[in-house]
Amino acid sequence: MSEWLIYLVFAVFIVLPMLPGLLEMLSRKDDGALPIDENYTRDPRYLGKSLREKVRALADKAAVGVRMQFLARRREYARVVSGLELPDNGRYEDVLLSRGAVVAGKGVTLLDVYAEGKVAIGANARLRTLAADDDASIGGGVSLQRWADAERDLTVGPDGDLGQSASSAQRLTVGSNVTFKRLFGRPVVVGASSGAPALPPVGAPERVAMIAYGGRDHVVSAHDVPEGETLDGDVIASGTVRVGAKATLKGSVKSGGDITIGPGARVLGNLVARGSVLIDRGAVVFGHVFADERVTLEPGAVVGTVDLPKTAYGGRSMRLAVGSCIYGWVITEGDGETFVADA
Amino acid sequence: MVVTILQIWLAFVIAVMVVYTIRHWIFTFSRVYSRQRVSFADAYDEDLPMLSVLVPMHNEQAVAAQCLDAILASDYPAEKLEILPIDDHSEDETAVILARYAARNPRVKPVRVDQKERGKSNALNVGLAHAQAQIVLVFDADYTPGRGVLRALAKGFIDPEVGAVMGRVVPRNTSRNMLTRLLSMERAGGYQVDQQARYNFDLLPQYGGTVGGFRRRLLDEIGGFDPRSLAEDTELTVSIFRRGWKVVYDNRAECYEEVPETWPARFGQLRRWSRGHNAVASSNLLGVLTTKGLSFAQRLDGALLLLCYAVPPLLLSGWLAALLLFLMGHMPFAGGIALAFAVVLYNAFGNFAPVYQIATAEVLDGSTKRLYLLPFLFYMFPFNSWAITTGWVDSIGDFVKSRRPGWEKTKRSDMGATKA
Numbered sequence: 148m149s150e151w152l153i154y155l156v157f158a159v160f161i162v163l164p165m166l167p168g169l170l171e172m173l174s175r176k177d178d179g180a181l182p183i184d185e186n187y188t189r190d191p192r193y194l195g196k197s198l199r200e201k202v203r204a205l206a207d208k209a210a211v212g213v214r215m216q217f218l219a220r221r222r223e224y225a226r227v228v229s230g231l232e233l234p235d236n237g238r239y240e241d242v243l244l245s246r247g248a249v250v251a252g253k254g255v256t257l258l259d260v261y262a263e264g265k266v267a268i269g270a271n272a273r274l275r276t277l278a279a280d281d282d283a284s285i286g287g288g289v290s291l292q293r294w295a296d297a298e299r300d301l302t303v304g305p306d307g308d309l310g311q312s313a314s315s316a317q318r319l320t321v322g323s324n325v326t327f328k329r330l331f332g333r334p335v336v337v338g339a340s341s342g343a344p345a346l347p348p349v350g351a352p353e354r355v356a357m358i359a360y361g362g363r364d365h366v367v368s369a370h371d372v373p374e375g376e377t378l379d380g381d382v383i384a385s386g387t388v389r390v391g392a393k394a395t396l397k398g399s400v401k402s403g404g405d406i407t408i409g410p411g412a413r414v415l416g417n418l419v420a421r422g423s424v425l426i427d428r429g430a431v432v433f434g435h436v437f438a439d440e441r442v443t444l445e446p447g448a449v450v451g452t453v454d455l456p457k458t459a460y461g462g463r464s465m466r467l468a469v470g471s472c473i474y475g476w477v478i479t480e481g482d483g484e485t486f487v488a489d490a
Numbered sequence: 491m492v493v494t495i496l497q498i499w500l501a502f503v504i505a506v507m508v509v510y511t512i513r514h515w516i517f518t519f520s521r522v523y524s525r526q527r528v529s530f531a532d533a534y535d536e537d538l539p540m541l542s543v544l545v546p547m548h549n550e551q552a553v554a555a556q557c558l559d560a561i562l563a564s565d566y567p568a569e570k571l572e573i574l575p576i577d578d579h580s581e582d583e584t585a586v587i588l589a590r591y592a593a594r595n596p597r598v599k600p601v602r603v604d605q606k607e608r609g610k611s612n613a614l615n616v617g618l619a620h621a622q623a624q625i626v627l628v629f630d631a632d633y634t635p636g637r638g639v640l641r642a643l644a645k646g647f648i649d650p651e652v653g654a655v656m657g658r659v660v661p662r663n664t665s666r667n668m669l670t671r672l673l674s675m676e677r678a679g680g681y682q683v684d685q686q687a688r689y690n691f692d693l694l695p696q697y698g699g700t701v702g703g704f705r706r707r708l709l710d711e712i713g714g715f716d717p718r719s720l721a722e723d724t725e726l727t728v729s730i731f732r733r734g735w736k737v738v739y740d741n742r743a744e745c746y747e748e749v750p751e752t753w754p755a756r757f758g759q760l761r762r763w764s765r766g767h768n769a770v771a772s773s774n775l776l777g778v779l780t781t782k783g784l785s786f787a788q789r790l791d792g793a794l795l796l797l798c799y800a801v802p803p804l805l806l807s808g809w810l811a812a813l814l815l816f817l818m819g820h821m822p823f824a825g826g827i828a829l830a831f832a833v834v835l836y837n838a839f840g841n842f843a844p845v846y847q848i849a850t851a852e853v854l855d856g857s858t859k860r861l862y863l864l865p866f867l868f869y870m871f872p873f874n875s876w877a878i879t880t881g882w883v884d885s886i887g888d889f890v891k892s893r894r895p896g897w898e899k900t901k902r903s904d905m906g907a908t909k910a
Contacts (some may be wrong), residue, residue: 167862177859178665181674183744185636188565191534331534360539360625360647381650399650419649421692435533435648458533462525476534480525 191331191476192314195278195296202261202278206244214241223258230264233257249279253286266297270304287322301332323469325485330477333456337444337485338469372396374409381416390414392427399434408432408448424461426450426471438462442479446470446488493820496811503808510801513794517687518846521854527690529740530649531642538570538644542621542706543629545575546613550631551583553748558591558598560634566641571597574620575631578603578613609896610699611715611722618709627703632748634662635701639743643703646738653708653735654726656685657701657743666751671863672870673749673756678855679848685739693791694731695739699723700747708735718894720766724796728774731792732781750900757877759900764799764881766895769888771796802875803882 171177190196206227209215214226223242230247233239236254243249245262253269259276260266266279270286277283277295285295287304294312295301301315305322312329313319319332370384374391382388382396385403390396392409399416400406406420408430417434418424424438429447435457436442436450442461444450451457451474458476459465465479468488477483543561547554554575561573575588577600588600603616618626625647629635639657646655658681661674688695697704699722709715712729715722730737750756778784778792845867852860888895 164865168864168866171859171862172668175665177857178671180662180664180746181660181678181744181855181857183636183660183746185560185634185746187636188638188641189531189534360644383651399648401649401651417648417650419651435530435535437530437533437648439527455537456534458535460528460532462528476532478532480528 191312191329192296192316194276194294194312195314198259198276198278198296199261199280202242202244202259211246231262235269248281321467321485323485323487327465327477327483327485328479330473330483331475332473333453334451334472334474335467335477337467337471338487372412387422390430405440406438410445433457436460440464441466444468444471444473449473451475493815493818496815496818497820500808500811500815503804503811506801506804507808510794510798513791514847517684518850520687520690521683521847522850524690526686526741529642529655529689529738529742530645531740531742533645533648535645535648538567538641539625539647540570540623541566541572541625541627541640541644541703542617542623543571543573543627543640544614544617544621545573545629545631546578546610546617547575547580547584547588547631548578548608548613549580549582549584551580551587553632554584554587555591556634557629557631558588560636561629561640562591562595562597563637564635564640565637566644568597571640572622573598574601574617576601576603576613576617578610579608607717609717609720611719612717614722615714615717618706618714621706624706625703626706626709628699629745630700630747633700633745635745639701639745642740642743643701646703646740647705649736649738651734651736652705652738653730653733654697654704655702655738655740655743656695656697657740657745658682658685659698659701659747660744661749662746663748663751668866669753669756670749670751671860672866675848675852675860675863675867676870677749678851678857679845682741682851682854683847686741688791689737689739691787691791692736693788694727694795695737696795697723697727697730697737699726701743701745704730705735708733719770720762720895721770722766724767724770725774728770728778728792728796731784731788732774732777734783753873755900757873757880760874760877761881761884762900764878765884765888767796767799768882768885769895771800772885772889799878800882802878806875806879 202225205215205225209227211227211229214224216224225242225244227244231243231245231249233251233255235252237252238256240258242259243261245264248264249260249262249266251257251268251272254271255268257274260274261278263280265281266277266283268285271288272285273290275292279297282299283297284302285304287306289303289307291308291310293310297315299316300318301313302320303309303313303322303325306324309325309327313327314331317333319330319335321330321335321337323338370386370388372378372390372394375393377395379397381398383401387404388400388402389407390409390412393411394409396414400414400418402420402422405422406418406424408414408426410427411429414432414434418432418436420438422438423441424436425443426432426445426448428445431449433452436459439462441464442459443466446468448471450459453474456475458478459473461479463481465477465483467485469485545557558573558575577585577588591598592600601617601620603613614628625644627640627643643655643657646652659677661670661677664670664674685695704726708730711733716725719725727737750759775793775796778796779789845864849861849864887893
């Protein structure tokens with residue numbers, strides 16, 4: 148009898164862990180392929196485009212002034228208006244599709260706003276999302292919960308928080324002391340209200356493209372490019388790499404440590420660092436900038452060109468000085484901030 | 491004397507298993523708790539390089555069209571893309587399908603393998619001879635890359651030190667049966683956790699040869715793929731690291747594949763992988779351990795990667811040693827406690843170390859109900875061990891007899907037998 152009991156206990160121990168699996172095999176609650184959106188393509192302005200699509204689909208069914216359910220699970224409502232003027236400290240708690248302009252005073256609170264006309268929002272506003280088909284401006288001290296996107300120029304005043312993303316199909320101007328995660332513009336300009344810094348005419352686009360993906364054609368062992376000199380080839384080093392002031396590197400840099408680009412220097416390829424990257428005053432990087440740690444752009448530093456927008460990625464942080472400029476995408480997984488550099 | 495040898499051997503086996511266990515733990519913890527290193531796929535770039543996409547095909551009439559359709563639907567700039575499907579001695583309608591696509595689209599440039607030799611390595615060499623671009627991507631014929639995958643993979647070469655890039659493989663036919671469901675779990679553990687963790691630590695993420703690419707210059711340097719190789723991907727991975735290049739792993743460049751749906755097909759696939767992988771290991775292990783410029787961790791990871799298909803035969807030998815010691819009346823080491831410890835090591839950590847990775851991967855993927863199937867992997871383990879051991883024996887036979895292994899293609903689900 149005791150022998151059979153042991154066999155039984157053994158059998159239970161063997162079978163018991165399999166029971167949930169057997170039930171899953173029978174009921175098949177989770178047997179599909181891992182879902183992949185095969186139509187997915189990376190787009191820095193995806194969020195703005197996505198909201199426009201959703202709101203438009205809803206708005207097509209409604210007349211101006213009608214309030215309708217937007218997202219049932221959140222009990223949110225949307226309203227189509229011909230335009231909106233909101234006084235100082237006003238609140239608008241519906242998702243808004245404005246067929247015309249949106250003008251809001253200081254200290255307003257808004258939810259999701261999609262305006263087909265221009266948008267002007269005063270200082271110290273709080274809003275969740277903003278999509279504009281025309282120019283948009285947001286005053287200083289804004290608290291953006293999610294993102295803002297404009298089809299034309301987007302201007303954000305100083306001392307605010309841009310949430311997850313701020314993007315523009317054209318120019319994105321961000322004031323000083325603004326925190327962010329992702330910025331996209333052609334270009335992204337920090338601080339200045341008008342006039343992107345002019346770019347020196349170095350290198351035809353074909354040359355830049357070839358360098359940006361070229362690989363180790365001519366690996367240069369020197370870790371430093373001396374001041375004022377020109378070096379043709381990639382620099383790959385385990386430690387810190389310095390490109391001296393007014394030097395030109397016709398290649399990319401890969402560093403196991405930090406990379407410093409001196410004042411007025413030009414790099415035709417990419418910068419990839421396991422540490423941090425500092426691009427000093429007036430330096431121009433025509434390729435991408437990727438750093439696991441921090442990326443800092445000093446005043447007058449430029450990444451990318453009008454014709455060839457690129458990406459600046461700082462894993463831990465991104466610091467953009469007033470006067471710096473990036474044509475393309477700025478990304479950080481950590482903390483992004485704009486700042487006023489010491490004179 | 492015999493007892494002592496068996497005890498030493500058993501201790502060695504346990505030590506090896508402990509090393510692999512610790513490796514799996516570290517990888518899993520890295521994936522869960524540490525900051526994940528991103529690939530370059532996030533980069534915004536309108537100035538992408540010219541790409542040649544190679545798709546080796548042998549009797550692929552069931553899947554050729556869907557693969558080409560997927561590549562043609564890519565968002566990669568059309569003027570910078572050429573697609574070279576390589577017809578490797580197909581006896582079905584593959585050539586007709588390729589001709590039809592070529593007639594409709596100038597970007598599709600079919601290549602035919604004319605020489606007697608066949609197999610993926612040789613087909614890739616033939617394709618490379620026709621490829622125009624410096625960056626070459628490779629997909630197996632049963633793969634359907636999404637619209638953004640080519641762009642994501644190409645951007646891996648932003649880093650001038652990168653020689654190859656690898657994306658994530660996701661089984662499409664998961665729901666077919668128990669085997670496909672278990673294989674989808676294995677794949678998840680291997681990519682979502684293992685590959686990503688190796689990339690996090692700057693170790694040796696593997697170029698897998700199916701959703702990835704490499705610089706053409708690298709292949710020129712090493713004289714192309716060895717036509718005799720059954721594991722051209724492992725061979726290229728090792729060559730990359732021994733020459734000071736890197737592999738980028740992009741966990742978000744996901745691509746559907748078809749996994750074997752029958753146990754014999756899976757056995758054959760594992761056996762071939764093991765045979766090829768062990769051949770690469772035998773000729774490169776010493777080289778990896780002595781390559782200058784690699785850190786200690788990179789050398790160790792390289793060695794453990796190369797030896798991973800030698801572990802099952804090693805483990806089986808350990809079990810045999812333990813059994814013999816038991817029958818001979820000699821408890822290993824200090825008696826019953828040590829034996830119990832060894833058993834726990836085998837079963838809880840040795841056998842199941844990858845299970846931690848798989849469970850973590852499924853949680854990260856949000857496939858929580860699938861976790862209930864985890865205990866079934868216990869039964870998968872002896873099957874895998876036997877198939878891999880068979881391949882290991884094959885590789886020893888190849889080495890001893892200087893034999894050239896034949897290529898045996900994994901059977902597609904919608905086709906008849908396609909053995910070459």
